[in-house]
Amino acid sequence: MNANVNVSQMGSGRLLAAYLGDIRFEFVKMLRTPAFALPTLLFPAMFYLLFGVLMGSVKGNAGQALYSLATLSVFGTMAPGLFGFGVSLAFEREYGLLVFKQALPMPPGAYLVARMSMAMIFASIISLLLIVLATSAGHVPLTFVQGAQIYLINVLGVLPFCALGLCVGAFVSGQAAPAIVNVIYLPMAFLSGLWVPLQFLPQLVQQFAPAWPAFHLAQLSLHALGMDSVGTLGSHVASLAGVTIVFFSIAMRRLSNGGLRMFGGATGARSRFPLQRLLARAIFFAGFGLIIAGVMGGSVKIAAVDAGGPVGAPAPQTAVIANFEDGTAKASYGLGWNDADDKTQGGDSSAAIRVIPDGAESSTGALEVTGTVRETAQHPFAGTAFWPKGSTDEGAFLDYSNKHTLKFFARGDGRQYTVVFLVGRKSGGIPPMFSFTAEAEWQEVRVELDTLAGMDLKRVRAILIGTRSPAGGFRFALDNVRLE
């Protein structure tokens, strides 16, 4: 329009560089603040090693390593947004930096964009760290798709916590902010079942869980990993979006009342348009609606999670399932041991069984399983299966609630093997599992049934023993299988 305008135009390249420069600046700043960076980056990994790997391997519980990956990655996702916005904003508001930045020709929204990106970068580092730990130390058989899903959920999952942090930072003083943020962060993590699974927490805690965004994010992660999750996907996304909208709106309103315009421009004049105010209000209430929808969608299912339908027939008194002494793969009840693979799941793995002469404890028979795993199915599997009810039908359950420990002898090629229990009526989802390594010599494997995540002893359809990823040939043998 006139000469004045031209000299102050910024090319889009320079503008982008300004946004990127702010992101880099913010990230470096946070990295150089050890009180923030160390706990934020390392606590989730530390907790994972403790809860997921150490406690999981003590119990031999593969489900634990998987469950902890889902929940602790959410724990890691909460911190960068809550602290990055909550504590820093409170300080910068109090000590004049926000006013200075506002007087500078900072591109609109750059302050928020930089911090949000910082939170996302931190979340992505944390989630990669956990994925690496889970697949290495935790022996979790994660597919690429599952890993990618967990990563995305975490990176996008910072948004509601950024909004919550923004709200804290907009209201409280710099001195009070760290305490307030911790009071939100730690209890919410606990009440959302991030440390202890919700089913072990009091009924009241379970009922209130859908009020917390961390609960919804954890359910999304659990779902992505194929584990038991409650509530519908829609309700989780709705709640997370709602929390983001509502707390962001409250924070923006508070900041602009204090004369701080996060998006530049002339907000003083802008908010005088009644239509715009109406729209802002509509968005705010829509956000509220989404949160309520999330609570409803989350709580409906939580009550239904225990109703598993009719239980199975009582299991026979005998502890012995099979010792292969008669030269066959027969069991003392049910269908005998058969080969099992992933062909019905669209896979291409294969397995064959035969009875061999030299068994464990100097016995004269054992079951040998050989085959090849190919990674075509989402969850590759090859091995052997035992159907205790004598049928592979959906509802063919046996009630094992009077048994506590599965024991058997195994030896093999040093590969990792897994005991998988098919329980209940549901298809899909990751079943209760237990991992062990088959060494060259016979060794006894004990599986404490009560400790397996997702176990439903009243409705056991099948016990599978075999191997999963990585691809390749395998050979192992079983003997003296007992359930006592």
Added chain:
Amino acid sequence: MSHAPLASLSSVRKRFGKIAALDGLDLSVERGELLALLGPNGAGKSTAISLLLGLQRPDEGSATLFGQDPQQVEARRRIGIMMQEVALSPVMRPREFLTQIASYYPTPYEVQAVIKRLGLEPIADRTYKDLSGGQKRLAQFGMAIIGRPELLFLDEPSVGLDTNARAALWRVLRDLVHEGCSIVLTTHYLEEAEALADRVAVLAHGRLVAGGTVDEIRAHVSRKTITCRSSLANGDMKAWPEVLQMSEESGRQSFVTLDAEALLRRLLHADANVRDIEVKRAGLAEAFAEITSANQSEVKS
């Protein structure tokens, strides 16, 4: 267009609760001048600046920056700012601050050039928390000029600087003005305004009470100071009607008066042996004190 002021406030009123921070203020900054904004605490200097920066909006009247609303980022791309109380991140380094702020501007100076110009080399790569107060101010001054601003707002720029650093700062300010940059400066150091300012605006109670060149402001003031060595009794001299204030230091008397000629006549008449007579016009400090106190009494009455 070429005569339009770079920044202006016209008939601006701004209240904070019951207190009128600005009460119909008119102020404009012309191209190439250094305007010093003077006034006691609470006079409205900071409010005036924050309206020009778009940090607040006037209740009445209007604030413009390069003919635009100061809240337009395009207008602010042509200014540089040094504020008084800003807690910058303690873990970052001056070079990093300069690089970041430079990225907000269309045609900033090279970061290294600013570092060199201000002699920041020894501190450019040290963390901010390890800098002295004066070094921090100098780094902040660098951040103010990095964007090659046409108009520079400096709030008490030399607070915390030692004599050398202040002299260096003044030199850079004079150079900038010489290069065509306009500067608005608030200061408590009157000698700073005297040394640098093309124009002075004195604010009190949210109003402009005096404006003009340093000389014009001084001319407003009729106060003069007479010093001499006299053998008369101090008590007698102090009682003379022309004397407003009197003091003595190592045998040398000093009088403040509104009527220097009458006082001189009386002095020469009373003491034939009076020696070393000197008459001085008031400095900006005296002028400032008189203008604001006169305004104060005017407000009271």
